[in-house]
Amino acid sequence: MKKGNKEKSNRAQADYFELLVCQYICHLYKITFSYSEDLAKLSNKILDKEDGGERMKLQNNNFIKIQPEIEKILDDEISRKGKIINVIWTGRHFVIEQSTSDVDAEHLNNKKTRFSIKSIAKSGTGTLKNLGLGKLEKWFDFSFKDQTDKMWWDLQGYIFQKTGKDTPKRGELKKIAQKNKKILEWAKKSGKVFQARLNSVCLEKFNSLPPKQKREFLNFITDCHDEDLYVVIVNDSGVAIYKPVDKTAKLRDRIIAKKENGSDAGYTIYINKIPTYRVQTNNTNGIGISAFCQRIFLI
Numbered sequence: 001m002k003k004g005n006k007e008k009s010n011r012a013q014a015d016y017f018e019l020l021v022c023q024y025i026c027h028l029y030k031i032t033f034s035y036s037e038d039l040a041k042l043s044n045k046i047l048d049k050e051d052g053g054e055r056m057k058l059q060n061n062n063f064i065k066i067q068p069e070i071e072k073i074l075d076d077e078i079s080r081k082g083k084i085i086n087v088i089w090t091g092r093h094f095v096i097e098q099s100t101s102d103v104d105a106e107h108l109n110n111k112k113t114r115f116s117i118k119s120i121a122k123s124g125t126g127t128l129k130n131l132g133l134g135k136l137e138k139w140f141d142f143s144f145k146d147q148t149d150k151m152w153w154d155l156q157g158y159i160f161q162k163t164g165k166d167t168p169k170r171g172e173l174k175k176i177a178q179k180n181k182k183i184l185e186w187a188k189k190s191g192k193v194f195q196a197r198l199n200s201v202c203l204e205k206f207n208s209l210p211p212k213q214k215r216e217f218l219n220f221i222t223d224c225h226d227e228d229l230y231v232v233i234v235n236d237s238g239v240a241i242y243k244p245v246d247k248t249a250k251l252r253d254r255i256i257a258k259k260e261n262g263s264d265a266g267y268t269i270y271i272n273k274i275p276t277y278r279v280q281t282n283n284t285n286g287i288g289i290s291a292f293c294q295r296i297f298l299i
Contacts, residue, residue, distance in 0.1 A: 017119040082108035120235040129221040140205035191288025196264035199281035215249035
């Protein structure tokens with residue numbers, strides 16, 4: 001399976017699981033479920049894959065594990081916020097700036113209970129935050145444009161050398177690389193050089209931030225400003241739940257980032273000498289043929 005297809009399939013599984021949770025909450029509190037058509041389409045999309053049956057089984061098994069935990073949280077929230085009157089699939093709208101919630105339960109008094117849901121095969125915690133290059137440049141106050149431009153110019157020159165095609169548009173360069181194994185391998189190798197450079201820049205810039213800005217960055221990636229948000233992680237080990245508001249970085253916290261195991265594409269953020277977040281610098285869709293980003297994981 002090609003990487004792009006795999007990513008789309010994984011997204012379909014995540015969406016499917018989020019809608020199962022929506023449907024479950026609606027069933028619990030006798031609310032109309034508004035996403036039946038979406039759920040059916042996603043189910044068909046997953047089953048259309050060669051291993052679709054196994055993927056569906058995984059998500060359905062994880063869903064069984066999560067049900068009592070969701071009900072327990074909501075019963076507690078209802079006692080403080082009133083009955084639930086609506087359930088919204090916010091994952092479809094990608095409201096990143098407000099919350100990383102995937103499912104919102106709306107209460108009678110206009111308050112909400114939010115869920116960021118991660119259904120994972122085997123172990124792991126799922127991506128905590130995915131930051132595009134623009135967001136990284138803003139937070140760390142630098143520009144990587146010259147480097148990304150050079151990455152594309154180098155690819156353009158290599159394609160001209162191998163094919164005689166002078167193609168300035170990045171979309172066309174990407175298509176050519178994806179269709180030619182030798183060019184794609186070269187693009188990936190070239191892209192890793194720039195990936196390592198970006199990783200080093202971000203590591204240095206993070207460590208250069210004043211303590212207050214380090215705390216602000218960590219509070220941003222955890223969404224601890226959202227007191228109504230719960231993060232629910234379900235995998236082979238069971239279900240883990242925490243409230244991001246409880247992970248607010250404190251004034252006394254000592255925060256530093258370090259490379260681990262000689263990695264050129266990632267680093268670990270330590271809080272009070274405890275490894276707390278893992279950062280992976282990569283591309284949004286294949287090394288050397290797309291924009292850069294950083295994925296942040298809770299350790």
